[in-house]
Amino acid sequence: MPEVSRFFGMVIAMYFDDHPPPHFHVTHGDDRAQMRIDPPGLLNGALSPRALALVVEWAALHRSELLTNWDRVQARRAATRIEPLR
Numbered sequence: 001m002p003e004v005s006r007f008f009g010m011v012i013a014m015y016f017d018d019h020p021p022p023h024f025h026v027t028h029g030d031d032r033a034q035m036r037i038d039p040p041g042l043l044n045g046a047l048s049p050r051a052l053a054l055v056v057e058w059a060a061l062h063r064s065e066l067l068t069n070w071d072r073v074q075a076r077r078a079a080t081r082i083e084p085l086r
Contacts, residue, residue: 004082
């Protein structure tokens with residue numbers, strides 16, 4: 001899995017040639033979700049309210065890095081790591 005960050009048990013990933021709109025994937029326990037980058041929000045799937053709030057906060061802080069990574073993976077280049085939420 002092309003992991004870009006990990007925090008509080010959540011794994012954030014981006015996949016090559018994924019479909020628009022720009023988004024990332026979150027795995028947290030048995031929960032799976034696709035999250036829009038701009039503006040940050042749930043596209044598909046489900047997360048607990050607390051996990052969703054943390055991911056939205058993280059995405060808002062790292063919006064430009066996420067969009068850069070989106071462009072990189074669309075060009076089939078490796079995504080760069082993004083600092084976790086602390």
